[in-house]
Amino acid sequence: MRALIDIGLNTIAKLTDTSARARKAKAKVTKVAADVRYAEGHGSSRLLDVWKPRESSGPLPVLFYVHGGGFRILSKETHRYFAYRFAAEGFLVVTINYRLTPAGTFPHALEDVCLALQWTLDHAEEYGGDTSQLFYAGDSAGANLSTALAICSSWKRPEPWARAVWDRNPAPVGILPACGIMQVSQPERYLERTDIPSWMRQRIEIVCRGYRPEPNDPDDLASPLCFLEAAGPPERPFPAVFAPCGDEDPIADDTRRLEPALSALEIPNEIKFYEGGGHAFHAFPWSDRSELCWADQFRFLNELTNG
Numbered sequence: 001m002r003a004l005i006d007i008g009l010n011t012i013a014k015l016t017d018t019s020a021r022a023r024k025a026k027a028k029v030t031k032v033a034a035d036v037r038y039a040e041g042h043g044s045s046r047l048l049d050v051w052k053p054r055e056s057s058g059p060l061p062v063l064f065y066v067h068g069g070g071f072r073i074l075s076k077e078t079h080r081y082f083a084y085r086f087a088a089e090g091f092l093v094v095t096i097n098y099r100l101t102p103a104g105t106f107p108h109a110l111e112d113v114c115l116a117l118q119w120t121l122d123h124a125e126e127y128g129g130d131t132s133q134l135f136y137a138g139d140s141a142g143a144n145l146s147t148a149l150a151i152c153s154s155w156k157r158p159e160p161w162a163r164a165v166w167d168r169n170p171a172p173v174g175i176l177p178a179c180g181i182m183q184v185s186q187p188e189r190y191l192e193r194t195d196i197p198s199w200m201r202q203r204i205e206i207v208c209r210g211y212r213p214e215p216n217d218p219d220d221l222a223s224p225l226c227f228l229e230a231a232g233p234p235e236r237p238f239p240a241v242f243a244p245c246g247d248e249d250p251i252a253d254d255t256r257r258l259e260p261a262l263s264a265l266e267i268p269n270e271i272k273f274y275e276g277g278g279h280a281f282h283a284f285p286w287s288d289r290s291e292l293c294w295a296d297q298f299r300f301l302n303e304l305t306n307g
Contacts, residue, residue, distance in 0.1 A: 012284070013078035021285035025084035030054050032127050038096070038119035039112070045103070048096040048116055049076055050127050051087040059130035060092040061305045064120055066113055066149075068140030068280060070181070070207040072101040079139075081283065086137070089298050092129035094120045098145070101210040106184075106222040109211070111161040113145050114152060121168055133305050136175045136239070139280050141207070143180025143243075147224040150175050154234040162221070172239040174304045176297055179245045179280050182225035182254040184208040185215070189253070196250045204251065225254055228261040238262075241269040242300035244293045246277020272296060 016022055033050035040046075052060060063086045067079040076083075076095040087093045098104060098112035124131050138146035151157075152165040153172055183189075187208035191201050212222040221227060241262055245255040255271060262269040274281065274289050282293040 013074065013081075016081045016283065016285060019081075019285040021291070022081050022084055025081075025088040028054055029084055029087040031083075036119075039115040042099055042103070042112075045097050045099045046112060046115070047076070048094055048119065049083065050124075051083040051093040051095070052128060053087055053090055056090065056128065059125075059133075060090060060128050061133035061135065061301070062120065062124050062129040062131050063091040063093045063135045063137055063301075064117060064146075065093060065095045066098070066136070066138035066142035066145045067095070068138065068142040068179075069100070070203070071104060071109060071141045071144075071211040072207070079283075081285065082137075082139075085294060089301070091135075091301070092124060092127055094124070105210070106212045106220075107159065107161065110145055110148050110221060113149050114161045114165050117149060117165060117170060118168060121170055131170065134170055134172045135301060135304075136172050137178070138176070138180075139178045139283065140181055141211070143177035144182055144184070144222075144224060146175060147177045147180065147182065147228075148221040150239055151221060151224055151227055154236045154238040155231065156235055157221075159221075169236070171236070174301065175239045175241050176300070177241065177243050177258075178282060178293075179249050179251070180225075180243070180254055180258075181207060181251055182258065183223040184212045185220070185223050185226065190251065200250050225257055225261065228265065229257070231265065233265060234267075238265065238267045240300075240304060241267060241271075242297065243269070243271045244282060244296060245271075245273055246279065246281040246289075247273040247275055248277060249279045249281075251279065270300065 035047045038048050076097050083093045083095045096116040098109045136146040152162040156166050187205050190204045259271040282290045
């Protein structure tokens with residue numbers, strides 16, 4: 001079953017590229033850098049691409065995108081659709097690979113994300129980007145990693161890879177954590193639910209225990225939701241948050257918990273659920289529900305860049 005799910009997800013990603021919406025967005029953008037190594041070692045795990053609109057004037061806001069896949073599969077290649085859509089909307093988009101489990105077991109995947117961000121801060125201007133208008137985004141596991149990255153930007157942490165981000169003070173203005181698996185500790189909160197199919201519960205357990213095999217420390221960035229629920233006020237402004245999720249997503253409860261956690265910290269946020277949407281529903285361009293989510297994401301981004 002595990003292998004079949006992996007094959008299915010990769011096949012769907014390839015089919016997405018052939019959709020009319022993908023073709024329309026792709027025609028408006030260009031890849032200006034491909035397979036750039038953002039840090040030494042670990043083969044193709046530390047490569048990134050840079051996308052931008054074919055027609056643009058002036059510096060572009062920068063969107064740093066972290067793909068999903070349960071920390072264990074998929075890549076920047078399977079998530080080209082996200083690059084097309086955000087770049088066509090007027091963003092310089094950086095899409096990254098990172099170590100996948102087991103090599104990417106916490107904290108290694110997050111360490112790679114931090115390194116890729118530093119490359120982005122160093123080089124985005126060369127491609128027409130303006131890092132004073134910086135956004136983080138990601139889906140599923142990528143939502144977890146991009147939120148943890150935002151925490152590294154806003155709280156001074158002891159880990160060397162987190163401290164390096166803090167020292168750069170990237171000051172992101174917004175973050176889009178979509179349909180995130182935001183807590184990998186205590187997967188039993190889902191495993192005990194009979195309303196979730198057994199194969200999906202097994203998948204959730206594989207994802208959680210694969211990324212963080214050992215018990216979590218309460219202050220552990222493997223579960224950024226738990227950090228936010230327990231944290232005191234950020235030492236630097238935390239970016240505004242727009243978190244879309246399908247109301248039929250089996251892990252929707254993680255997104256539901258975001259709103260009270262962020263609001264308690266007085267962090268601007270909009271948490272929106274889409275009727276009938278399953279996990280990562282916005283990755284599938286065939287539905288009007290998906291397009292509504294994209295319109296909401298663009299509204300959020302444009303309000304912050306035009307404000």
